[in-house]
Amino acid sequence: MQIRTESTGTVPVNGAELHYERRGGGPPVLFISGATGDAGHFTAVANLLADEFTVVTYDRRGNSRSPRPAGWVTTSPAEQADDAAGLLGALGLTPAAVVGTSGGAIITLALLLRQPEVVRGAVLHEPPLLATLAHPEEVMAVLQPTIERGMAAGGPRGAVEAFVRFVAGDATYERLDPGLRERMLGNGETLFGVEFGKLEVYRPADAALAAVRRPVQVLAGTESPPFLVETSRWLAAHLNVAVGVLPGGHAPYFDRPAAVAAALRPYLAAWGAAA
Numbered sequence: 001m002q003i004r005t006e007s008t009g010t011v012p013v014n015g016a017e018l019h020y021e022r023r024g025g026g027p028p029v030l031f032i033s034g035a036t037g038d039a040g041h042f043t044a045v046a047n048l049l050a051d052e053f054t055v056v057t058y059d060r061r062g063n064s065r066s067p068r069p070a071g072w073v074t075t076s077p078a079e080q081a082d083d084a085a086g087l088l089g090a091l092g093l094t095p096a097a098v099v100g101t102s103g104g105a106i107i108t109l110a111l112l113l114r115q116p117e118v119v120r121g122a123v124l125h126e127p128p129l130l131a132t133l134a135h136p137e138e139v140m141a142v143l144q145p146t147i148e149r150g151m152a153a154g155g156p157r158g159a160v161e162a163f164v165r166f167v168a169g170d171a172t173y174e175r176l177d178p179g180l181r182e183r184m185l186g187n188g189e190t191l192f193g194v195e196f197g198k199l200e201v202y203r204p205a206d207a208a209l210a211a212v213r214r215p216v217q218v219l220a221g222t223e224s225p226p227f228l229v230e231t232s233r234w235l236a237a238h239l240n241v242a243v244g245v246l247p248g249g250h251a252p253y254f255d256r257p258a259a260v261a262a263a264l265r266p267y268l269a270a271w272g273a274a275a
Contacts, residue, residue, distance in 0.1 A: 002116075004026075005019075005024045006021070006022065006023045006050075007029045008020065008021045008022070009022075009092040010065075010066075011087065011091070012090075013083055013086035013087050013090055014061075014079070014082050014086045015069055016061035016062075016066060016067075016069050016072075016083060017066060017067055017069075018037065018058050018059065018060075018061065018066045018083060018086075018087055019048070019058060019059040019064065019065035019066045020044075020056055020057065020058040020059075020087060020091070021039050021056070021057045021058070022054065022055070022056050022091070022112060022235070023046050023050035023054070023056075024046075024049065024050025024051065024052070024053055024054050024055050024157070025050075025053075025054055026052050026053045026054055026272065027052075027053055027054065027096075027097065027120075027268070027271070027272030028053065028054045028055075028056065028088070028093035028094075028096035028097070028099045029049065029053045029054065029055050029056065029096060029097045029098075029099060029201075029268055030056045030057075030058075030084060030087070030088060030093070030096050030097070030099070031045070031046065031055070031056070031057045031099050031100075031101075031104075032060070032084055032098065032099070032100040032101075032105075032107050032108055033057075033060065033101065033102075033103075033104045034100075034101055034102030034103030034104045034105070034106075034128075035102060035103055035163060035164075035191055035195070036063060036064075036160060036164070036183075036184040036187045036191060037059055037060035037061075037062075037063030037064065037066075037067075037187060037190070037191075037195075038059055038063060038064045038180060038183050038184055038187070039058050039059050039064070039182040040057075040064075040177065040179075040183065041053075041057075041101075041180075041251075041253055041254070042057045042059060042253055043057070043177075043180075043255070044254075044257035045253050045257045045261050045264070047080075047262050048188065048257060048258060048261035049261050049264070049265065049268070052265070052268075052269065052272075053097075053268055053269065054076065054093065054273065056087070056088075056091065056093065057274055058087055058094075060080065060107075060220065061075075061079075061080075061083055061188040061239070062075075062187075062194060063183075063187045063190055064183040064184075064186070064187060065183075065189075067133070068190060072194065073193075073194060074198060075194055075195055075198050075199075076198055076199075077106055077107055077109070077110035077198075077199055077202045078110055078114060080107040080110065080199070081107055081108075081110035081111035081114050081115065081151075082114070082115070084098070084107060084108075084111050085111060085114075085115045085118045088118050089118070094117070094118040095117065095118050095119055095120040096118065096119070097119075097120050097122070097123070097267070097268050097271045097272070098111060098112075098119050098120075098121075098122050098123070099122075099123040099125070099264060099268075100123070100124055100125065101126065101251075101253065102125070102126055102128060102167070102250065102251075103127075103169065103195070103199045103200070104125075105124040105125050105126060105127035105138070106124075106127045106128070106129065106199045106200070106202050107199070108122050108124055109122075109124055109127060109202075109204065109235070110118065110202065110204075112212060112214060112216070113204055113208055113209075113212070116207040116212070116213070116214050119214050120215075120271045120274075121214055121215035121216065121217075121267065121268075121270075121271035122214060122215070122216050122217070123216075123217050123219060123264060123267060124156050124216065124217070124218045124219070124232075124235065125218075125219045125220075125246060126219070126220055126224060126228040126229075126231070126232055126250055126252035127231055127232070127235060128199075128200050128227075128228060128231060129200070129202060129203060129231045129234065130180070130200040130201065130227075130231070131200070131201050131203040132203060132230075132234040132235070133227060133230060133231065134230075134232055138227075139227050143163075143166065146162050146163070146166050147159050147162055147163055147192070147275075148164060150162025150163065151192070155188070156188025156189050156191075156192055156193070157185040157186070157188050158188075159188055159191075159192055160184060160185050160187065160188040160191060160192075161173070161185060163191075163205045164184065167249075167250045167251060168250065168251035168254060168255075169249065169251075169255075170247070172251060172254045173254045175254075175255070180184035184222050201236075206238055209235075209238040209239055210238065210239075210240070212239055215267075215271055215274075216236055216239050216241055217241065217244050217267050218232050218236040218239065218241055218242075218243050218244065219232070219243070219244045219245065219246045219263070220232040220233075220244075220245065220246070221245075221246050221247070221249050221250060221252060222245060222246070222247055222248065222249050222250055223247075223249040224248075224249050224250050225250065227250075228250060229243075244260075245263075246260060246263050247259045247260075247263070
């Protein structure tokens with residue numbers, strides 16, 4: 001059994017300073033979070049997997065403990081993917097299994113297409129690829145007013161709260177670690193001023209998806225909104241893989257970490273063994 005170790009640090013990557021957390025030993029696994037971009041989304045899952053893997057989580061640029069770069073006013077899946085690749089390279093952990101959820105799944109997909117050499121295998125959990133939906137306006141008709149009400153009531157912090165309650169549920173929001181919740185709320189200006197709408201419009205070419213040769217698993221939740229199941233099915237079909245299942249809704253790493261870790265472990269172990 002690997003001896004568990006834990007470290008944190010900050011490394012310069014792609015014009016940004018990225019805060020990372022590293023746990024465990026064994027084949028490397030990188031987790032990429034979506035909205036609010038905090039490493040703490042995956043703390044519980046990372047702790048469970050650290051018995052078998054070297055697990056890395058990080059705050060995406062401009063979020064939480066990764067400061068906002070000077071003059072940074074917009075982003076893209078490509079920029080975020082290059083950040084992830086640069087972090088893995090700086091830590092000497094390439095190639096790695098990469099697990100992305102929500103917007104993090106979009107970033108993972110971009111990484112898979114741009115720099116496949118750093119990816120051993122990829123898990124893509126419910127990427128909100130709104131450009132692939134038959135009726136994306138129906139999603140925005142619900143989401144946009146929710147964010148606007150939160151913004152009107154409490155500015156960017158209020159908008160983050162409204163958004164997280166919408167995607168994760170009120171009970172999950174109330175049970176968040178207070179330190180993590182405070183960092184997430186503090187990321188409102190990055191989420192809504194820089195990121196929002198920049199990742200969701202991503203739609204890779206069909207030919208590029210068909211050409212992917214790394215192992216990939218697309219996952220969708222048993223209780224997730226239908227539009228996220230639709231985007232997951234679209235992506236799985238274009239990657240020629242089946243959609244796997246994660247228990248719960250869109251953010252099960254918060255309320256069902258043991259089940260998430262158990263579901264991920266076979267994929268990560270298989271890719272690690274193949275190395």
